[in-house]
Amino acid sequence: MRLVVLYTFLLSLLVMPLQVFADWQRFAALKEKIQDMTPIESGLELSLPLVADDGSAVPLKVVFKGRLAEDEQITRLWILADKNPNPDVIDFEISEHIPRIELSTRIRLGESQTVYALAQSNQGNLWLAQQEVRVTVSGCLMSGDDTTAEKVMSQPRVALPRNPITGEAAELRTMINHPMETGFREDDQGNLIPQQLVESLQVTRANQPIFSANFHTGTSANPFVAFFLDQFDDLTFTWTDQQGQQLSE
Amino acid sequence: MSDQKNTFSSSRRQLLKGLGLVSIFPAISACAATGTSKASAGRVVVIGGGFGGATAAKYIKRGNPAIDVTLVEPNKTFYTCPFSNLVLAGERQLDSIGHNYDELQQVYGVKVVHALAQDIDPVAKRVSLSDGQTLQYDKLLLSPGIDMRWNAIEGYDEAAAELAPHAWKAGPQTLILRQQLEAMEDGDTFIMSVPGNPFRCPPGPYERASLVAHYLKQHKPRSKILILDGKDNFSKQGLFTAGWQAHYGDMIEWVSLSNDGRVVRVDAARKEVETEFGTRHQGAALNIIPPQKAGFIADRAGVTDQSGWVPVNPVTFESTQVKDIYVVGDATVAAPMPKSGFAANAQGKVAASAIVASFAGITPLDPVWANTCYSLINPDYGISVADVYRVQDNQIISVEGAGGLSAADASDNIRRSEAAYAVGWYNAISQDTWGTKL
Ligand SMILES: Cc1cc2nc3c(=O)[nH]c(=O)nc-3n(C[C@H](O)[C@H](O)[C@H](O)COP(=O)(O)OP(=O)(O)OC[C@H]3O[C@@H](n4cnc5c(N)ncnc54)[C@H](O)[C@@H]3O)c2cc1C
Numbered sequence: 001m002r003l004v005v006l007y008t009f010l011l012s013l014l015v016m017p018l019q020v021f022a023d024w025q026r027f028a029a030l031k032e033k034i035q036d037m038t039p040i041e042s043g044l045e046l047s048l049p050l051v052a053d054d055g056s057a058v059p060l061k062v063v064f065k066g067r068l069a070e071d072e073q074i075t076r077l078w079i080l081a082d083k084n085p086n087p088d089v090i091d092f093e094i095s096e097h098i099p100r101i102e103l104s105t106r107i108r109l110g111e112s113q114t115v116y117a118l119a120q121s122n123q124g125n126l127w128l129a130q131q132e133v134r135v136t137v138s139g140c141l142m143s144g145d146d147t148t149a150e151k152v153m154s155q156p157r158v159a160l161p162r163n164p165i166t167g168e169a170a171e172l173r174t175m176i177n178h179p180m181e182t183g184f185r186e187d188d189q190g191n192l193i194p195q196q197l198v199e200s201l202q203v204t205r206a207n208q209p210i211f212s213a214n215f216h217t218g219t220s221a222n223p224f225v226a227f228f229l230d231q232f233d234d235l236t237f238t239w240t241d242q243q244g245q246q247l248s249e
Numbered sequence: 250m251s252d253q254k255n256t257f258s259s260s261r262r263q264l265l266k267g268l269g270l271v272s273i274f275p276a277i278s279a280c281a282a283t284g285t286s287k288a289s290a291g292r293v294v295v296i297g298g299g300f301g302g303a304t305a306a307k308y309i310k311r312g313n314p315a316i317d318v319t320l321v322e323p324n325k326t327f328y329t330c331p332f333s334n335l336v337l338a339g340e341r342q343l344d345s346i347g348h349n350y351d352e353l354q355q356v357y358g359v360k361v362v363h364a365l366a367q368d369i370d371p372v373a374k375r376v377s378l379s380d381g382q383t384l385q386y387d388k389l390l391l392s393p394g395i396d397m398r399w400n401a402i403e404g405y406d407e408a409a410a411e412l413a414p415h416a417w418k419a420g421p422q423t424l425i426l427r428q429q430l431e432a433m434e435d436g437d438t439f440i441m442s443v444p445g446n447p448f449r450c451p452p453g454p455y456e457r458a459s460l461v462a463h464y465l466k467q468h469k470p471r472s473k474i475l476i477l478d479g480k481d482n483f484s485k486q487g488l489f490t491a492g493w494q495a496h497y498g499d500m501i502e503w504v505s506l507s508n509d510g511r512v513v514r515v516d517a518a519r520k521e522v523e524t525e526f527g528t529r530h531q532g533a534a535l536n537i538i539p540p541q542k543a544g545f546i547a548d549r550a551g552v553t554d555q556s557g558w559v560p561v562n563p564v565t566f567e568s569t570q571v572k573d574i575y576v577v578g579d580a581t582v583a584a585p586m587p588k589s590g591f592a593a594n595a596q597g598k599v600a601a602s603a604i605v606a607s608f609a610g611i612t613p614l615d616p617v618w619a620n621t622c623y624s625l626i627n628p629d630y631g632i633s634v635a636d637v638y639r640v641q642d643n644q645i646i647s648v649e650g651a652g653g654l655s656a657a658d659a660s661d662n663i664r665r666s667e668a669a670y671a672v673g674w675y676n677a678i679s680q681d682t683w684g685t686k687l
Binding site: 056104136175213221224 | 445553555585
């Protein structure tokens, strides 16, 4: 008995370094984006609860604190979850008008798994962060699954900082109501409910794109995004769903 | 030698009887019989005399009276959160939910020190107390419950809690909220802010809304209850919603996270809150249940992780980070077990048996737990959810197909029985944990 334990322990010592290295390498969706590059594994910080009582809206925050060269800036950021039926969770397109990379959203996790964040700069450098999340469905907790909710966008919401000052970075929050039907669910009769998602949120200033979020099946219902700006006038927020419907604020 | 062994095994039988749990006690192995039972006497310090700590102290003594057990708890009377919602509603007096430590001391021989544990040195195995004493331990058990995350909601700190009580620890806070309810005029609004998961007692806020509605319906029937929630769904939601409809019409309004329910700022003096997307609500009574974390002493012991809660080995409830420190109750990460008094009591027994077994040099078996959460929609209308838990791959899992929820279409008679079971449950668990009534 002891021997077996010792043996597996030694074995795990042997394979551990390999495993750490191979983790994201074995995740096709991520590998596809990284290709043969070597991502920098510090500087990008991902935070999620270690244990999520409810996988349907897990709060996620990603902050970039890495070092950038002159004229270098983060332009793309992806969130991926390796065990969701579709690994794409949400991704962002970021312009130079974003003063600080600190993004918050709410995501769906079908089961316990590793969540990855990958950031890319305009010079092609990559930063990678990852965190494991355990998803439990807590006793005394139950989620009311509504299969009949209307699959249209409503209630676009934007909260600007309370006393915005031009030149001072402050967080603003956005949310729109929509069930974000994944296309993986069945209704009471056992038929697949067709996919119906909000595809994106685009933020423009005087028609110039400054920030956008692309939502996928891993984005929670009622997509929520918070990010930082330092200039708050003339902003337009446009949500687009898969049917091409648009709502603006 | 043989005397000692007898004492141990007979008290072990006693312990098993009282456990109400499935065989968490290991069979005495050859090694206990060959003499290591002499080492069974040791020093245990238990911090916190609530559901987890009082239970653990008692059951360690029942498991082996030769173990020296000291319980550290600042309060002489412990007021339970369970049934404190009935006190709010004016259906019970605070005294009726108070328990003391007489039985633990007199019947079980637990030493009780009324002080606050201020610091822990896990290397020297020493606890320093607010009264200047230091206590030495071989094994330490923490059941400190929760602390509020002050300022996680802008403007909500300890001072604000005097004006806008959380009442999420029972006692003076319960009474402040009761006074606010009493001071409400007919037609006023009672506002409650509920945090996201995890937090103490998942169905608690909704039971509170129910019993506050029960009070208002009788005394201030034109009043409203506004629940601002940091979540999109909650425990026993269907049963609560149906019960509210049936008993209180549209008195209770629940605003979910995705309808801008999350409170981000509190102005306690004005009894005003602001939500994530800038909606302001003002009420005559304001109950803020803030985000929470493990009681501060867990931090001092170095057993919390970045989440602010304590990861534990589910078989023993020993900290995964510091040896010889066991942690039970709300402070732990035991999901899917909820942060309930029922769970804290059951975990207290598991940790007690693990400690007794460890002093005896034997290995504890895997535990199995049950949990039932009763909630009252009014004093004669109860609902419940029950689950069974066990350990698999070193994690706690909820056993599929075990447990269950009150039926959606149950008769009033069944609801009345469940309300009576809730009282039975309360009496039984109080008896098991503290024993003496005031
Ligand atoms: C409104 C409400 C209703 C509830 N209803 C139910 C219910 O119906 N059923 C149910 O099962 N659960 C219920 N609960 C949950 C239950 O109250 C908790 O889960 C339970 O109290 C947890 O036990 P514990 O031992 O972890 O913490 P507690 O019972 O809170 O005990 C912690 C103790 O530790 C002491 N302490 C803390 N720090 C120190 C220190 N540094 N030194 C010394 N002592 C310290 C505190 O004074 C306290 O006495 C309810 C909770 C609320 C708020």
